[in-house]
Amino acid sequence: MTEKMSLELDTMWHVDALLQVFPITIVTTIDREGKINAAPYSLVLPFCSSSKNPQMLLISNKNWHTAKNIEATGEFVLNYPRAEQLQDVTRTAHFHPAGVNELDYTGYTTIPSRIVRPPLIAECYQHVECRVRGIIRPSLQQVNIIADVLDISTDAGLCELSRLERVQAVNAPVYLGVDEERGHIFGNVSGVVPEFLEQCAASERKLPAHEAAC
Numbered sequence: 438m439t440e441k442m443s444l445e446l447d448t449m450w451h452v453d454a455l456l457q458v459f460p461i462t463i464v465t466t467i468d469r470e471g472k473i474n475a476a477p478y479s480l481v482l483p484f485c486s487s488s489k490n491p492q493m494l495l496i497s498n499k500n501w502h503t504a505k506n507i508e509a510t511g512e513f514v515l516n517y518p519r520a521e522q523l524q525d526v527t528r529t530a531h532f533h534p535a536g537v538n539e540l541d542y543t544g545y546t547t548i549p550s551r552i553v554r555p556p557l558i559a560e561c562y563q564h565v566e567c568r569v570r571g572i573i574r575p576s577l578q579q580v581n582i583i584a585d586v587l588d589i590s591t592d593a594g595l596c597e598l599s600r601l602e603r604v605q606a607v608n609a610p611v612y613l614g615v616d617e618e619r620g621h622i623f624g625n626v627s628g629v630v631p632e633f634l635e636q637c638a639a640s641e642r643k644l645p646a647h648e649a650a651c
Contacts, residue, residue: 449615451480452614455614456614457614458624459479459480459614460479460481460611460612461517461518461526461609462477462478462517462518463478463515463516463518463526463545463558463561464477464478464481464503464513464514464515464516465513465516465540465547465555465556465557466502466512466513466555467510467554467555468505468510468536469510471554472536472537472538473538473547474506474539475538475540475545475558476502476529476539477529477530478495478496478503480495480497481496482494484583484584490585491586492570492583492585493515493567493583493584493586494582494583494584495513495515495567495582495584496579496580496581496582497579497580497582498578498579499574499578502535505535507569508569508580510554510555511569512554512567512569513555513569513582513584514553514556514557514564514565514566514567515564515565515567516557516558517561517562517564517609518558518560518561518562518610519560519561519562519607519610520608520609520610520625521608522560522561522610523610523623525543527621528543529543540558544560545558545559545561546560550588551566551587551590552587552588553566553568557590562591562592562607562609563589563591563592564588564589565586565588565589566586566589566590567584567585567587569582569583570583570584571583595607604626608626609625610623610625611623611624611626
């Protein structure tokens with residue numbers, strides 16, 4: 438029998454003690470004056486999976502520009518980058534004074550969103566336009582932003598591929614947490630062996646159809 442041990446939980450327990458793969462997004466927002474802000478976020482996931490009430494959850498620090506802009510304007514966009522764009526992704530994490538557009542320090546460009554005011558990042562493969570429904574404050578610093586999904590868009594032609602083909606085509610990066618020196622660790626999801634893909638495809642065909650409800 439494999440021996441188990443409990444771990445102590447410190448400030449960064451969710452990206453240190455907890456060994457979990459996180460998605461990588463760049464959240465675009467605007468302030469009250471319409472100035473763009475962009476920052477990378479990995480604590481992002483569907484909050485309600487019902488197609489009648491699709492919602493996303495974004496977890497942030499209340500003092501960060503992203504959270505302040507969202508509370509002020511009520512909208513944001515989740516932009517999903519490719520692994521080869523990680524250098525530009527990390528550049529959006531650099532601190533700048535409020536009102537500075539982090540995208541100006543990257544190779545990214547923006548295009549108008551379909552519904553919300555914050556823009557899409559053109560070079561990202563997928564976008565989720567969101568409007569705030571509510572905010573939960575589980576601690577003095579953290580804000581859990583629950584937002585309605587208004588629109589999901591992808592690069593043209595991407596949805597014509599099978600899901601497994603899309604996974605390989607977008608080469609999505611993943612965040613793996615921090616190392617002992619608090620350095621960030623990244624990976625990607627495209628390096629799946631063909632034999633395993635075939636097994637997954639066969640398994641998916643056997644899964645019963647269902648609809649999640651909230």
